[in-house]
Amino acid sequence: MASIEILILILVASSIVSYFLTKFNSFAGSVLTIFSTMFVFVSLAYYGFNDALVTTVNLLPGFTFEFTYLGAYFAIIVAFVYSMVSFFHPYFVDHYKYKNAYNMLFLLSLAGVLGAFFTDSFLQLFFFFELIVWTTMFLIPLGKSKSAAVSYFGFSAAGSFAMLFGILVMFREVGSFDITAGLASLSGTNAVLVFVSFLIAGFAKLGVFPLHIWLPIAHGNAPHPFSPVLSGALVKLGAFVAVLALIRISPASTVITAISLPYAHYIIALLGAVSIVFGTLMAIREDDAKKLLAYSSMSHGGYIIVAFSLLDSVAFAGGFYHILAHALASAGAFMAIAAVARQTGTTKMSEMGGIIHKMPITYIVYLVAIISMAGIPPMGGFISKWLIFQAVIDKGLIFIAIAVFFGSIGSFLYVFRPLAALFLGQEFPQFKKIKEAPILMLIPMIIITLLNIYTGVLPNGILGFINKIIIELGFAPLIINSPALTISGNNGLLFPALIAGVFGFGVVVAFVIFILLKKSRQVGLMDTYTAANFIHTEELLHYSVDFYAPLERLYEKYTTKMTDFYDGLANKVKELGKLAKYLFMSKYVEVAIFWIVAILAFLLWGEL
Amino acid sequence: MLLNILIGLGVAFFGFVLQTSIGGINRKIVGRLQKRYGPKWYQEFLDIFKLLSKRATSHGWIFDFGVIMALGGIIATAMFMPITNNIVAFAGYDNFFIFVYLIAVGMLGMAMSASGSGNPFASIGVMRALTTMLAYEVPFMIIVLTIIKLTGFSSLTEIGLFQQASGNNWFLIALPLGGIVGILSLMGMLGKKPFETYIAPAEIASGPMVEYGGKQLGMLFIMHEITVFIEVSLFVHLFLGGAENIFIFLIKYFLTYTTLNLISNVNGRLKIDQVVKFYYKWPLLMAVTQAIIAIYFGWVI
Secondary structure, eight states: OEEHHHHHHHHHHHHHHHHHHHHHOHHHHHHHHHHHHHHHHHHHHHHHHTTOEEOOOSSSTTOOBOOOHHHHHHHHHHHHHHHHHGGGHHHHGGGSTTHHHHHHHHHHHHHHHHHHHHBOBHHHHHHHHHHHHHHHHHHGGGSSOSHHHHHHHHHHHHHHHHHHHHHHHHHHHHSOOBHHHHHHTOOHHHHHHHHHHHHHHHHHHHTOTTSOTHHHHHHHHSOTTTHHHIIIIITHHHHHHHHIIIIIOOOOOOEETTTTEEHHHHHHHHHHHHHHHHHHHHHHTOOBHHHHHHHHHHHHHHHHHHHHTTOOHHHHHHHHHHHHHHHHHHHHHHHHHHHHHHHHSOOBGGGOOOGGGTOHHHHHHHHHHHHHHTTOTTSHHHHHHHHHHHHHHHHTOHHHHHHHHHHHHHHHHHHHHHIIIIISSOOOGGGSSOOOOOHHHHHHHHHHHHHHHHHHHOOHHHHHHHHHHHHHTTSOOOEEETTTTEEEOSSOEEOHHHHHHHHHHHHHHHHHHHHHSOOOEEOOTTOSOOTTOOOOOTGGGOOOTTTTHHHHHHHGGGTTHHHHHHHHHHHHHHHHHHHHHHHHSOOOHHHHHHHHHHHHHHHTTTTO | OHHHHHHHHHHHHHHHHHHHHHHHHHHHHHHHHTTSOOOOTTHHHHHHHHHHHSOOEEOOHHHHHHHHHHHHHHHHHHHHOOSSSSOOSSTTOOBHHHHHHHHHHHHHHHHHHHHHTTOHHHHHHHHHHHHHHHHHHHHHHHHHHHHHHHHSOOBHHHHHHHHHSTTOOOHHHHSHHHHHHHHHHHHHHHTOTTSOTTTOHHHHTTGGGTTOOHHHHHHHHHHHHHHHHHHHHHHHHHHSOOOSSHHHHHHHHHHHHHHHHHHHHTOOOOOHHHHHHHHHHHHHHHHHHHHIIIIIIOOOO
């Protein structure tokens, strides 16, 4: 029996213990972090799948918890990413200025996540959201840049306060903070207000267009082991809020008959589509591997928004599965990049090449992760994208389909770039001495790789759990045939295990052909065709800078539009602040006299 | 199950033999067009077997592993391909998306292997191939969306049967704009001129293929022939009404491939950014127009 309250208390207690333990011995503190996150994940997964989580509260007065499949699904994914990433801590915390705070805040933010997903009241949800934001805000500046935290906090705070506004509007009409009952009984303008403010919160947390600016800044500059948590786990909070808004609230809105979708949901889907295209285009031209993956998170956030705004159970199943598939894929990719960054000291793709010869296992981890990210079988991303495509086609959403397909093909382009520039190509002399990542770092990466494959080959068990969520939300479940391992979409059957099996068979056939033929002679990488030029430096034979230059040239002048807009907005806010400062806190005499006259006039208003 | 796998392997082998022969015949046809004799029709077989028997150089394990993954992925994709209404290895599972995405595994393997060779020309070729893919795939997918929406099936056999049913035209005729988009996209997929930017022998030394020789090159040739088979068959099933029997399939296949080859031979080569601009201008516009007309207004010939 595991009680949510006890799990949260364990995390809070171990965060305090790890603070002092890390001070004395950073390795011991990190091991404590590994054990407590692993304990929380295992108990959540075991009892969550068996519906045996206890929600009674004895020790935390004022808090109430509730078990929902929706919350449990998110909590299990997030706790899994946390527990996997914690394996990186022994190798990274020593590099940070406040290493004891790192472990403590990490555990505290997981406590916040658990609370947020299992609470039944909006006020507590807001409290836990703020707990997460405040803990992670101090984690991010431990990485490369302090200003990254400002941007993260700015957007998160905007999201949180939009949500608080929505909560209060709801409270005014309904009179309670209950999550399920409260949202369902909203009506009229209030429903629209709450819908919009919740979606602002969801978009800000998920990093979807137009509230995406913080995503590459925060992901790119966060400490290396924290980027997988940000992208794989924490942005999913936004998806949680968006699900609540899109499915539980029904704002008054005309239904577009041609596509049988309300206007409000169609507009949200369009924003998701813009996010997919924008994220893809920006990722294609990014040079920093972590920022590239951050933009890919933005594009995948768009997929999740599109899926949940289609109001169709196949799309919902796709959306929920995409949350899992993207969490695994992006955690795997970010962790591989973190391992490379630890061994080489950089994440810039133009500075690296040929790492594969020294770090083959990390390469395989990255390869499997990006295959899943690009939605290619036999990995998990294919299943979710297939389900989303089914729903998009079934509804006949042409313009959203353009974005969805563009993002899907575009993801081949951007995920291939780190593969080619960082791992493949010429081996640079300065990286000839590096070693494979330590074994403790490889363990979680290998587990994630195996899960990436498992989710693509045998998705039915997880889809069964997702069906419980869909029924809980009041929709018809997805049709899956568990003994036959098939999934029925709107216009066809999918048999993932067969695809994986046939692919494996094809590879075996090709391998047999390969092995039967004459053995090749091994030559070095510099021994290549150079059109009769004599080139002796590896850098000159490595094509990695501006990889997609001809494509980038077509759109590069539009890429700064959004940052310009936010810069302009920031300037306007600064000007407003200056005006306020001039009026209320100025040292000029004329302003003081103006205020004295104004106040006197106000006081004497009725007398004269 | 074993029988299905054997049928699938047979389909893949059939595709290889068919495309290699038709490719040879086409070399002859093009030769005659240019007032040459052209090679014998089985010249491509000779090339491949010669390459397979030669001893080659290798640039490390990823160079070899990529080739295996490429050929394996493409064989696996071909195993799902229906030839006629009845000859299909895994009936009911010949889903359109499998072809688009499983073929990508093979492409990824080849790209990985090419980049792993350490030759910048190879990386440039891969970059161009992926960029071209981004260009032609989106208009094509929009048209396929229209077809799936109209038929209600994503299985290729079912789409073929839908077109064979009385009262329905081939989608090449039923969706005329879409048919044009399909042809243009197919030319991009096959890397035919003017969209052969990523091979560009005189410019980047055959692009991805630059470092290969011997058995690796031979296997990539086999892979290329099967890829062409998959792509042309996809067109036959989606736009030309599938095939009732194998002779109809052969005729449709031969005519499709030869027509494209002839069109390609009177064209020059576009630059890579021109390719992208082209596909996102006319084919995408036509595809969207066709989709709107067919789905929202229901006007299908």
